[in-house]
Amino acid sequence: MRRRWRQTQYIVDxxxxxxxxxxxPMLQERRKWNKTCRNFAIDDVVLVVDEAAPRNSWPIGRTTETMADSSGLIRRVRVKTRTNELEKPINKICLLLEAV
Structure with a gap:
């Protein structure tokens, strides 16, 4: 029984x-700087990437604020999850559902 459980955990890992x-990486598709792409917007549903977290426990949240740089591109967002509110760079979040 224990051997089967370990084997299952190994496969899941x-x-x-x-x-x-x-x-x-396909969810976080990058485009060259000379091509325009969609900026993150308020109320986008996103997956917060956290390599240190255990598998299947990355939080899903909704963007509440976007922070642009001097050129107007969004570089950081504030994300409200079920338990707290985080501020993350855009390379640490994945867009799941665009705001309407």
Missing amino acids: LFWKRWVKEYL
Whole structure:
């Protein structure tokens, strides 16, 4: 029984590592600076990336504030999750659902 549980945990860990390495970068697609892309907006639903957190425990939240640089591009956002409010750079969040 214990052997089966360890095997299952091993497979789940492999899946999670592969998901983070292969699929997550596709959600955070980057474009060259000379091409315009959509900025984050208030009320976007996002996944907060945290490599230190255990698998399947990254929080989902909603953006409450956007912070632009001098050129008008959004560089940081404030995200409200179920338990708290975080300020994160845009490379540490993934857009799941655009605001309407």
